[in-house]
Amino acid sequence: xxxxxxPTKAQLKALVSGSMSDAExxxxxxxxxxCTDCQAALESVAISGDSGxxxxxxxxxxxxxxxxxxxxQAVGSLPPTDSAYWxxxxxxxxxxxxxxxxxxxxxxxxxxxxxxSESDADQSSIPxxxxxxxxxxxxxxxxxxxxxxxxxxxxxxxxxxxxVSRVIGRGxxxxxxxxxxxxxxxxxxxxxxxxxxxxxxxxxxxFCREGRAAAAISHEHVVAMHQVxxxxxxxxxxxxxxxxxxxxxxxxxxxxxxxxxxxxARIAMQIAAGLSAAHERDMVHRDIKPxxxxxxxxxxxxxxxxxxxxxxxxxxxxxxxxxxxxxxxxMSPEQATGATADEKSDLFSLGAVLYEMLTGVSxxxxxxxxxxxxxxxxxxxxxxxxxxxKIPLPLSELTMALMDKNPxxxxxxxxxxxxxxxxxxxxxxxxxxxxxxAVAKTAGKTRRSGxxxxxxxxxxxxTWAVGLIGVASLxxxxxxxxxxxxxxxxxxxxxxxxxxxxxxxxxxxVWAVDFDPSGKKVAAAIExxxxxxxxxxxxxxxxxxxAHRGIVWMIQYHPTEPIVAxxxxxxxxxxxxxxxxxxxxxxDAHSAVRKIAFSPDGRRIVAGDHDGVIHTWDIDSGxxxxxxxxxxxxxxxxxxxxxxxxxxxxSDKIVRIWxxxxxxxxxxxxxxxxxxxxxxFAPTGTQVATVGWGKTIRxxxxxxxxxxxxLEGSSSDNWSVAFCGDGTxxxxxxxxxxxxxxxxxxxxxxxxxxxxxxAVHNVSLDPVAHQIATSGRDGTIRVxxxxxxxx
Amino acid sequence: MTRATLLLRLRDANDxxxxxxxxxxxxxxxxxxxxxxxxxxxxAADIVQDVFRRVGSAIGRLEYDKQKGGFxxxxxxxxxxxxxxxxxxxxxxxxxxxxxxxxELLSQAADGRNELxxxxxxxxxxxxxxxxxxxxxxxxxPKTWSAFRITAVEGRSAAEAAEELSMxxxxxxxxxxxxxxxxxxxxxxxxxxxES
Numbered sequence: 001x002x003x004x005x006x007p008t009k010a011q012l013k014a015l016v017s018g019s020m021s022d023a024e025x026x027x028x029x030x031x032x033x034x035c036t037d038c039q040a041a042l043e044s045v046a047i048s049g050d051s052g053x054x055x056x057x058x059x060x061x062x063x064x065x066x067x068x069x070x071x072x073q074a075v076g077s078l079p080p081t082d083s084a085y086w087x088x089x090x091x092x093x094x095x096x097x098x099x100x101x102x103x104x105x106x107x108x109x110x111x112x113x114x115x116x117s118e119s120d121a122d123q124s125s126i127p128x129x130x131x132x133x134x135x136x137x138x139x140x141x142x143x144x145x146x147x148x149x150x151x152x153x154x155x156x157x158x159x160x161x162x163x164v165s166r167v168i169g170r171g172x173x174x175x176x177x178x179x180x181x182x183x184x185x186x187x188x189x190x191x192x193x194x195x196x197x198x199x200x201x202x203x204x205x206x207f208c209r210e211g212r213a214a215a216a217i218s219h220e221h222v223v224a225m226h227q228v229x230x231x232x233x234x235x236x237x238x239x240x241x242x243x244x245x246x247x248x249x250x251x252x253x254x255x256x257x258x259x260x261x262x263x264x265a266r267i268a269m270q271i272a273a274g275l276s277a278a279h280e281r282d283m284v285h286r287d288i289k290p291x292x293x294x295x296x297x298x299x300x301x302x303x304x305x306x307x308x309x310x311x312x313x314x315x316x317x318x319x320x321x322x323x324x325x326x327x328x329x330x331m332s333p334e335q336a337t338g339a340t341a342d343e344k345s346d347l348f349s350l351g352a353v354l355y356e357m358l359t360g361v362s363x364x365x366x367x368x369x370x371x372x373x374x375x376x377x378x379x380x381x382x383x384x385x386x387x388x389x390k391i392p393l394p395l396s397e398l399t400m401a402l403m404d405k406n407p408x409x410x411x412x413x414x415x416x417x418x419x420x421x422x423x424x425x426x427x428x429x430x431x432x433x434x435x436x437x438a439v440a441k442t443a444g445k446t447r448r449s450g451x452x453x454x455x456x457x458x459x460x461x462x463t464w465a466v467g468l469i470g471v472a473s474l475x476x477x478x479x480x481x482x483x484x485x486x487x488x489x490x491x492x493x494x495x496x497x498x499x500x501x502x503x504x505x506x507x508x509x510v511w512a513v514d515f516d517p518s519g520k521k522v523a524a525a526i527e528x529x530x531x532x533x534x535x536x537x538x539x540x541x542x543x544x545x546x547a548h549r550g551i552v553w554m555i556q557y558h559p560t561e562p563i564v565a566x567x568x569x570x571x572x573x574x575x576x577x578x579x580x581x582x583x584x585x586x587x588d589a590h591s592a593v594r595k596i597a598f599s600p601d602g603r604r605i606v607a608g609d610h611d612g613v614i615h616t617w618d619i620d621s622g623x624x625x626x627x628x629x630x631x632x633x634x635x636x637x638x639x640x641x642x643x644x645x646x647x648x649x650x651s652d653k654i655v656r657i658w659x660x661x662x663x664x665x666x667x668x669x670x671x672x673x674x675x676x677x678x679x680x681f682a683p684t685g686t687q688v689a690t691v692g693w694g695k696t697i698r699x700x701x702x703x704x705x706x707x708x709x710x711l712e713g714s715s716s717d718n719w720s721v722a723f724c725g726d727g728t729x730x731x732x733x734x735x736x737x738x739x740x741x742x743x744x745x746x747x748x749x750x751x752x753x754x755x756x757x758x759a760v761h762n763v764s765l766d767p768v769a770h771q772i773a774t775s776g777r778d779g780t781i782r783v784x785x786x787x788x789x790x791x
Numbered sequence: 792m793t794r795a796t797l798l799l800r801l802r803d804a805n806d807x808x809x810x811x812x813x814x815x816x817x818x819x820x821x822x823x824x825x826x827x828x829x830x831x832x833x834x835a836a837d838i839v840q841d842v843f844r845r846v847g848s849a850i851g852r853l854e855y856d857k858q859k860g861g862f863x864x865x866x867x868x869x870x871x872x873x874x875x876x877x878x879x880x881x882x883x884x885x886x887x888x889x890x891x892x893x894x895e896l897l898s899q900a901a902d903g904r905n906e907l908x909x910x911x912x913x914x915x916x917x918x919x920x921x922x923x924x925x926x927x928x929x930x931x932x933p934k935t936w937s938a939f940r941i942t943a944v945e946g947r948s949a950a951e952a953a954e955e956l957s958m959x960x961x962x963x964x965x966x967x968x969x970x971x972x973x974x975x976x977x978x979x980x981x982x983x984x985x986e987s
């Protein structure tokens with residue numbers, strides 16, 4: 001007779017220890033047969049040692065370990081018969097054996113070491129001679145207690161209407177199975193939440209919720225989520241997903257590292273495309289890593305999986321151990337510090353994955369989790385191009401931009417990243433339409449770069465009036481701003497209050513920008529070798545043409561003629577007709593030229609190259625005038641306003657002042673602690689300003705050779721410096737993404753212009769109106785309108 | 792042979808009997824433990840072999856009485872160090888996420904409870920359970936034992952066992968729990984013996 005009420009714990013104890021009366025035991029037993037609660041309670045009494053069979057003591061079996069986990073076939077078995085383990089054991093014992101009784105047959109030794117057949121009935125083919133091991137595929141049953149027996153022997157079990165054919169993998173979160181959906185007649189992948197997590201309600205709910213959210217994403221680069229389900233009786237929660245026949249990127253990288261740059265870019269592009277679809281729905285992945293990126297066999301298509309699931313497991317990991325485990329290698333700095341992960345975190349992780357694909361090394365590898373996190377937060381890895389010059393600079397730059405510590409400075413969106421990568425890939429050659437993913441819409445339309453083409457037939461209206469008046473009025477405006485600041489009416493950081501026109505979508509870092517003489521257009525030197533001419537007011541590209549092989553480092557308008565000069569990484573210095581864009585003149589410096597400068601009369605040009613050579617050329621005749629070599633590489637040169645001096649700076653940390661005619665040394669100015677990136681003569685007087693490695697801006701007097709002033713306030717290295725027309729203010733572009741204006745009389749920081757997402761490389765002043773143009777690594781040019789300051 | 796005796800005898804590299812006992816008792820758990828760190832069969836076997844050799848050369852220096860936690864924790868230290876070296880080497884060849892995670896675990900304090908030490912203890916319990924099963928099986932009614940074997944070892948359902956053994960489902964559960972309790976007691980006994 002079955003008793004209806006559940007037995008107490010004491011009764012269960014008595015039942016297990018056999019101290020219960022037969023009659024009572026029989027009733028209780030019958031009850032247990034039909035009561036799943038009691039079945040579980042009984043097992044827990046038995047394993048916990050509360051049953052009185054054993055004297056309770058310290059140690060022993062933890063009560064939360066199910067007996068199946070100790071004796072199950074899969075867990076406690078001996079190494080498989082074909083395991084190298086048996087050879088290892090034989091080798092060790094053979095070693096002792098030979099020392100002991102050298103004449104004993106090795107076979108005897110191994111026999112005693114290998115398990116005898118009676119000790120484990122399930123291991124039917126234990127080799128007697130380990131060196132002659134039959135290579136029988138050892139049956140490796142996996143404990144899948146949630147599976148029901150399948151009717152079809154071809155399957156290992158059944159879950160709902162899914163016939164499970166094999167275990168694909170095991171991860172921290174659970175087991176992934178390949179199964180056949182008998183209702184819809186298709187293959188699926190089933191992810192079963194680790195029972196350990198399933199016990200945690202919060203984790204299970206999250207798992208299901210994130211699964212449902214992921215089901216809303218439909219994209220060719222996201223593994224489709226079909227169904228979120230729970231096993232009726234047990235505590236098994238599982239997700240049914242599209243089955244992808246392929247390998248994970250983790251596996252791919254184990255086989256081949258690094259990947260060819262075009263392949264890495266393609267994979268990253270497709271990841272970015274998949275992310276853009278999720279981000280559009282406000283879904284953040286949170287755990288972008290090679291193990292979550294699948295590559296489909298045959299098509300090589302990339303598929304993202306495990307959207308948002310990291311969140312479900314974090315709950316458990318945190319509550320269980322007090323810290324997040326797992327690999328932080330691809331974690332963003334904000335995740336490492338425990339802040340909420342957002343879309344920009346996914347972009348960081350994508351950057352870390354791309355970095356590993358390109359370089360073959362993890363960007364933040366360290367011997368410990370804490371070490372990795374510290375590196376993620378504090379260190380910037382060497383750029384991929386630095387590690388391998390064959391990696392195209394745009395790709396390298398993008399990787400580094402993705403891994404910017406500051407989320408605000410990373411590329412704007414996954415969609416933009418996908419588009420940028422598509423452009424980079426098109427540089428490798430034709431892209432199969434199969435590989436160009438659908439991308440969630442971006443704010444701005446992408447403009448693809450290509451070979452020489454006219455974007456607009458509008459020809460340049462050459463208004464070559466030299467606008468020194470304009471520059472002077474800009475200075476006046478700044479002066480007024482300073483005044484109002486001292487009155488307390490204006491905040492010190494005026495940055496956000498200045499309107500700027502953004503010229504975005506350039507195909508890579510814009511290394512230099514210059515206003516045309518009208519002040520209505522800017523010309524941009526871009527790292528993909530092209531030059532773009534933008535109309536500021538309409539924000540349209542008027543012209544775009546390929547100027548150099550490799551990076552265009554500098555672009556500068558001639559002081560009086562309709563000529564524009566460019567210099568590039570290919571060592572060429574070129575003069576173009578700024579109306580027709582005809583090439584007028586070119587010189588070969590034989591190594592990369594990062595900076596050129598016209599003489600004030602416009603008859604000569606100076607260039608400093610990577611090998612430390614300064615060249616001066618006559619523009620009309622094309623004739624070389626003089627040259628001199630200095631140690632290291634030259635990063636910048638400038639011509640003094642009176643035409644008599646040339647300044648050069650570079651990697652050797654010394655500012656050199658030369659006679660412009662003879663290139664004889666006039667001064668060497670010492671003080672910089674690192675490479676100097678830019679040098680600029682003041683428009684009047686004898687001052688020169690230099691910026692570079694380190695935060696300090698230095699002003700020197702070339703007449704005395706003494707340092708006159710240091711300007712502090714920048715929070716990082718500075719790339720470029722310019723003077724306003726009357727020389728009262730200096731404008732500095734910084735690595736920290738800001739452009740700052742200093743009052744040279746007081747040495748005070750007047751304002752800083754914020755807006756660029758990453759390093760600002762160049763700054764140019766509009767000769768006519770109150771405008772400053774800045775360009776930078778984020779591929780944008782910003783034209784700042786400072787005219788409001790006049791009032 | 793008691794554990795203490797075994798350890799004393801292991802000091803003699805030529806004591807074949809002691810060594811084969813040692814390999815029998817600790818080899819499989821070492822192998823399983825090393826595999827649980829994500830190593831392939833061949834690599835795991837190499838490491839197990841290496842650990843055995845180190846035990847052979849270092850056992851003379853083990854002061855058994857003073858070593859807190861006994862021989863097992865000493866063996867754990869050796870194994871952990873060996874694994875650390877392995878992952879370090881792999882990391883240089885080209886690291887994976889697992890390598891980093893493992894190195895982190897391996898470098899945590901030896902006495903701290905973490906996934907690594909828990910896995911180690913679990914593998915040890917599994918080895919003890921395998922020994923205990925023999926004793927318990929000999930002392931159990933065959934039907935009771937079968938109920939346990941089908942459900943706990945083979946992982947089949949209680950209903951199946953009930954049908955196969957012509958018992959009620961409730962009786963299967965009771966039988967399983969009785970054997971479980973006995974096994975637990977036996978494992979505890981073996982553990983005390985090992986530590987004594």
